[in-house]
Amino acid sequence: MSGPTLESLIEQAAEALLRARHAVAFTGAGVSVPSGIPDFRSPGGLWSRYDPQEVASIGALKGNPRRVWEFLVEAMDFFGRARPNPAHLALAALERAGRLKAVITQNIDGLHQAAGSREVIEFHGGCENFYCMRCKTPHAAAAARAVTAADLPWRCACGGVVRPDVVFFGEGIPAQAMESARRHAFAADLVLIVGTSGEVQPANQIPVQIKHGGGVVVEINLGPTLYRDVTDIRFDAPAEEVLPRLASRTHC
Ligand SMILES: [Zn+2]
CATH class of the missing domain: 3.40.50.1220 (TPP-binding domain)
Structure with missing residues (x-):
């Protein structure tokens, strides 16, 4: 060069x-x-198994929150170890x-x-803050890490789906x-x-x-x-x- x-x-x-x-x-x-x-534009890693539109869009969060949360649990595990x-x-x-x-x-x-x-x-946005999509109550990130696969999506006491304070596609x-x-x-x-x-x-x-x-x-x-x-x-x-x-x- x-x-x-x-x-x-x-x-x-x-x-x-x-x-x-x-x-x-x-x-x-x-x-x-x-x-x-991993960068989601690069091959391999997390994004080879998930379609961003299916797990990181506002439409998915509203329409299929369980699928979004399956991804979030895995993504938070990545972030937690990084x-x-x-x-x-x-x-x-x-x-x-x-x-x-x-x-x-x-x-x-x-x-x-x-x-x-x-x-x-x-x-x-970031993964350190969560809130209920229905009543807007904040939820602690530590609690998000304790959510198990059987409980997905994570729900607030009011029944609403909890989400991270992250900008999804479409927001x-x-x-x-x-x-x-x-x-x-x-x-x-x-x-x-x-x-x-x-x-x-x-x-x-x-x-x-x-x-x-x-x-x-x-x-x-x-x-x-x-x-x-x-x-x-x-x-x-x-x-x-x-x-x-x-x-x-x-x-x-
Ligand atoms: Zn709520």
Whole structure:
């Protein structure tokens, strides 16, 4: 491969990060793959046995909650066993060092928080909160993990189906997450795109907004993505290798 070496790209990205006053990260499934959580667009793993429309859409949640809950039990088991990898940890270190203001994530696995990131905007919700679809009573995540296959779907005392506070296909982005993400995108002068190829609307517009506002776009992704036209510094390399080097280069 020709072009700039990894070392010179890290140098460029570190300089841009040291100049930035409001850097944010925008992350997707790819950042959690090294933690053992499969991307549903990739073959194998969880998603080879489940159709996203059948288990992760609002229509399915209303029409076949038992099937959705079979999937949720398995997905929560995956998330429960997953640990943050060096990419998550480096982003948390960058925030502690004052180099990063926020992580805007499309992931629902909670691994950024587990790594120590404090300002995490979960664009698609998360699996740490549950509530009843009928009476809206909140339910604890610990109780969700105790639900057994015989009890599916998990029901509230009122008889309503309990659901995670996650954005299903066919649902809108939570207003609070949208507002926080917009606020950071407006203020940002640099965005680190990590592990997301830009296919999911409307989340994928965040880096584009930052670019249009004059911000620098640093992309760490494997393979081609839809961000080709907005990226200033692009790493075609694993985030769990690039981010720790970038963090140490910026004195974290
Ligand atoms: Zn209820």
